[in-house]
Amino acid sequence: MRRGSVVLALMCACGAPAVPPAATLIGRAVLPAATFAAGPPSGAQLGAQPIHGQQAPFASQPVQGFSALLANDDGTYLALADNGYGKLENSADFQLRVYTLRLDPRTPNGGSGAVEVVGYVELRDPDGKIGFPIVQQFSAARVLTGADFDPESMQRGPDGTLWFGDEFGPFLLHTSADGVVLEPPIGLPDLEHPEQELRAPQNPYNEEGAALRLMNAVRWRAAQRGATRPPVVSPYHAMVHAGERGAGRELFDVKSLQAAGFPVVVWTVNDVARMHALMRMGVDGIISDRPDLLLAAARSFDGDGDGVADGIVERGEIDLQGHRGARDLRPENTLPAMEAALDNLVTTLETDVVFTADAVPVLGHDPQIDAKKCRDGGEGPREVRGLTVAELQRRFVCDGLVRGPEQTNDRALSPVAVAFAGAAGLADPYTPPTLAQWLGFVAAYADHYGTGAGAGHPEAALRAANARRVRLSVETKLSPRDGFADEFAARVVDAIVAAGATRRAWVQSFDFRTLLHVQDRAPAIGTVFLFADTTNLHSEGGAASPWLAGLSWPHGVTAATQPLAVQSSGGFEAMALRASPPALLPMLEKPVAGAPAGELWIHEYDLSQRTYTNRRWRHVLGPGSTSVADLQLDAAGRGLVIERDDSEGELGGRKLLRELEFGAPGAIVEARTRADLLAITDPHGLAPAVAGDVGVGAGRFAMPFVTIESLVLLPADRVLVANDNNFPFSVGRHRGEMRPDDQEFVVLQLPPR
Template sequence: MASACGRPAAAPPATLVGRAVLPAATFAPGPASGARLGPSPIHGQQAPFPSQPVQGFSALVAVGDGTYLALADNGYGKIENSADFHLRVYTLRLDPRTANGGSGAVEIVGHFELRDPGRAVRFPIVQQFSEARVLTGADFDPESMQRAPDGTLWFGDEFGPFLLHTSADGIVLEPPIGLPDVEQPGLELRAPQNPNNEEGAALRLMNALDWRARQRGATRPPVLSPHHAMVVDDEPGELGRELFDVKSLRAAGFPVVVWTVNEVARMHALMRLGVDGIISDRPDLLMKAARSFDGDGDGVPELVGADGLVRRDVIDLQGHRGARDLRPENTLPAMEAALDHLVTTLETDVGLTADDVPVLGHDPQLDPRKCRDVLGGETSRAVRALMIAELQRRFVCDGLVRGPEQTNERALSPVTVAFAGAEGLADPYTPPTLAQWLRFVAAYADYYSTGPGASHPEAALRAANARQVRFSVETKLTPEDDFAALFAARVSEAIAAAGVAERAWVQSFDLRALGHVQDLAPAIGTVVLLADGVNLPIGSEAPSPWLAGLWWPHGVTARTQPLRVATSGGFEGMALRSSPPALLPMLEKPVAGAPAGEVWVHEFDLSQRTYTGRRWVHRLEPRATAAADFQLDAEGRGFVIERDDSEGELGGYKAIRVLTLGAPGATAEVVTQIDLLAIADPHGLAPAVAGDVGVGEGRFAMPFVTIESLVLLPAERVLVANDNNFPFSVGRHRGDERPDDGEFVVLQWAPR
């Protein structure tokens, strides 16, 4: 049946026969949540919240005793801001307001949390290092839920998209099940947040380390430090394997400091990208880049303050091994050169001597090109085999190996010359201990404030910068070394003894060291170093020993495993077929390469625990942008909630459509059954409220951006509920901008 203009005829309006409301600001016991929502109130709601918000709900399942299982959405809409939101299923009892009475209230009877104590999930989760392993909104984004005939629960997720199978009380029973790509055997249909691609792995790793550190009292998040060619860059050309999304990591609260960059143009590109820090062998060029960077194009460089110092709250400029292209690396003259160029952080490598003293140096074996034995003995000696007294008595590390700018001219390092004499070091290039390095920085500040350097033109700048400069110490460990705990203890002790824990970080490619630092000295920050060929061995399926045994999808990237599923385009809806028993998850949005408006329904055989390879095509109504839920009735008819992205507008598109699947591979036949923006309310169950949209005058509408729960009831009735995206969505209360409540409405519809 069609109208005169050729469009489908409008469905008869459904009738509102029941309505229950759960207030938006409803909370349940649990840890604080919403720390990543920012300091400003959102629609009057101040985060972080003292406990767990109950809403919004993305799926409902009738229990049979008058209650419903209600799946809380994954948190706050993004993987980056939902690590402290526990994934829960609540039990609700509704008392809808009807023509015959009813309070219109929603009772929260109880809840259980999704959790993985048996470690079925192989990739790192937020609570990786706990026993209960409660799942969070940064681990999965469950949007659909069904209860199987055996009483277990199945969830359709959007991050994978995965099918997640749990016990009746939320314990994960088997590994998450990915979606095979029917058109490309051996591949899966994956979303950008899929943790089985390297692009989605870094955030998972950082979340796990951050949660572990915070349980021990840390207040600073770990820092991610990849090679600069591994960050996703908008610059023309490709510099390397671009895996790490700086914007995503920073939105999740993790600073990104890249290494090692020695060209001003590349420094500027990374500054435009928004990295939190840059490590360079050329602090002189790094400072030049900072002084000339004009990111907003207003003609005023913004990285250096009026006092002439780098704005360390905006960017961290780190001198790599001091200034290794200007002076021999990891020596006090190299540190002096870096300080002369006003770096905000001094970066160094540290080894451990035979008597367990941390000493500056990159190489496990002294390199004859860099270090010489003044007594004429064998130079190539293992640092771990030398006592600190012998090392400092015999070796001078002043070798020039880095190019024409590098020099070991002692006259250029007056602070080091003075400090070496005061410390009794044989030469300014004697390998210093970690403790001596930290003392040297204090001596540098004194030299330019009250000492011989006080008359230098930049004396005030140098002294002020040195008094607040930060320290980044890399532990030179490999997984074969059995003294990681001892190493971390000695480094932490030296930092604590110098009183600079709040200005110090320990970094490592070997995550064991970082874990020990978290245990021993949570006030010290940690930095995760990542690089191909070091702790990211391409092609290895085994958990990496460099990553403390945590799993990483080595070499699996968008090049080899494309990411075709749209963000927030996974299993928003999932029907349950009783015979033969199967799940029919529906993708919310078209995948890359599919025709516009075409979403797919796949078949998962519950008895065989596998996808069958059969699928159906559902074409969204042209005004729709997404399929928000999908259910089957006893006759095999499919009911789909479709929506556009409008909010608070009665002229938008929100509807329930009825489809017939037909043979696999065919396009489903569809008719529009219920217009959710044009519902009759003859009983006045939703009276007018000043400023509210879609209530009063005998009419009712659901003007929400997301309406995601559908339960088929007897006698041509349906229960529909919105996901209120707390605290963001304001579809109903447009007048006073209050966040949407959770609304549960029962509709009577007339079959077409």
């Protein structure tokens, strides 16, 4: 026994029969699966194919997936909607609600068997109590969604406020009766390691769980302004993984981000072996200083040729991005560098821009002109912000060779740049161009190989076709110290719009203020959010970062310093309320790392002192059970839990109500089964047979659902049990037609103890 813990002693039930007497069905009400309430569309990340006959996205909010019930004084019930569609990644447009339901169960004395949805309250955080990014971070109401929390249990405190047990933290979430968050989410202390918490992989206070939440927030903001393209996640290539993390800082889960709808483009990769590794990982794009190697890597990786159409790599397969043009082949951010990238058929041409004294975006990476990169034909300041564009282009030629033996400034290799510079009045092809000139150059390149002097080149058709559709990515080079982010964004947007390139253009930055300004001014332009430890992921203690437009990032808090010991979907599925002394008893659904197999922990949260105590009980799952779904206490302090396996649509599974009793520390013994939810008698025929349905008819009734999650104790040894139908996924009842499960509310008379 661990010091400071109290052990849960279960009733011996000596001499009890091996098979308990069956519970009796005395009431049943059904809410149809396809029941919807007012609200925004939902289910955008469920895919294009129908799921069990249900086509997403849905026009409004599904009334589904109830994971907890509370009885009201007027005969109605509060029903807690689950997090939406089962995952953080697909539930950002599912708004968390507590519905009020009126049940009219079919009973031996009558009843329609219907469920009326009377109304609902939405969980929301208008006062900003939640310190990590939420989906609706940038709204006034800050309505919570299934990508913010996964609420699975609910209790009403003595003061009438609501308490929720969450799985993502796991957290306790405290709201007013009408759903307003009253205090920050409460984490679960690790009693063995007081400086740590027991956390799940989705916990937002670990870096591993931070990127997706931040991206959800900026996508929601962009969508409110009319954006239709999802923002792109662009981390340093060594920071990504696809399910298996190494020993480094692999914080960005490619598969998780993609499942949530975010493309992942990594930077900067110049090694073919690493390019192939990233392609196997499934990234959406790679930024490289060597577009020649990147093109070769893509063509060799795509062994069957499916990703190459007429010699051009399809962006749907992999986005090949030329970093600052082709900076290892030509001096960076110059027209010849862009020409070299286009010669190698990049699908996205990337460049940096800085701001001149007369507010003109020009190509360049550094705030100060680098003497190694640029020859100076005059005297005066070298700060770009101290130069007008005319001064900049008159004084500097940026043809310095600083990147290795493959880099050259031979003008003969850049015929389009030479011709364009002459026509544009530039002194040299390596004169720093403006953003507008860069955009014009891309069009000139397409014309050169389409109908101009280059039309006879062996790859002319490929080059022209690719240049006409190449995407254009503009990185703004500024920091939060610069006070001109809005004006900078405005000038970048103006140049893109004037060139007619809005639909092809993306703006990227480490300074997320710029990207929010772009969203405000031109939502049709895509945004790319760059991440790096050396630039914008260094806020201390999870503080709001100016680099991240005021959003927080828990820098340095990873699984190495704060282990993720709670399993996914292993948080507070169950939570009882004890009346005296008042306390919540949240119960972990699955064993934590290091705990004995099958052992679940019940913690104690003191409602009077507003703190966790050091008291903890343990419950051991019975043979064949995988988790516990609800825990309620009766007036005598006995507990009743729903214990289950993961079967669905089977009558040979394990779905039990088990009784337990809190006592003094002692040995753990097996709980006493009160009812088998797959073997219920139906002497009154309340659930008649339906062709193809499982568990109804012939005087027998069963709840063959993968998730049975709600339990309400009623007088006279009766209980109300309800399933979570996981709409539209679960099919436990209607196996013949493979229709989604309805939400069923079942009243049972328990057998005598």
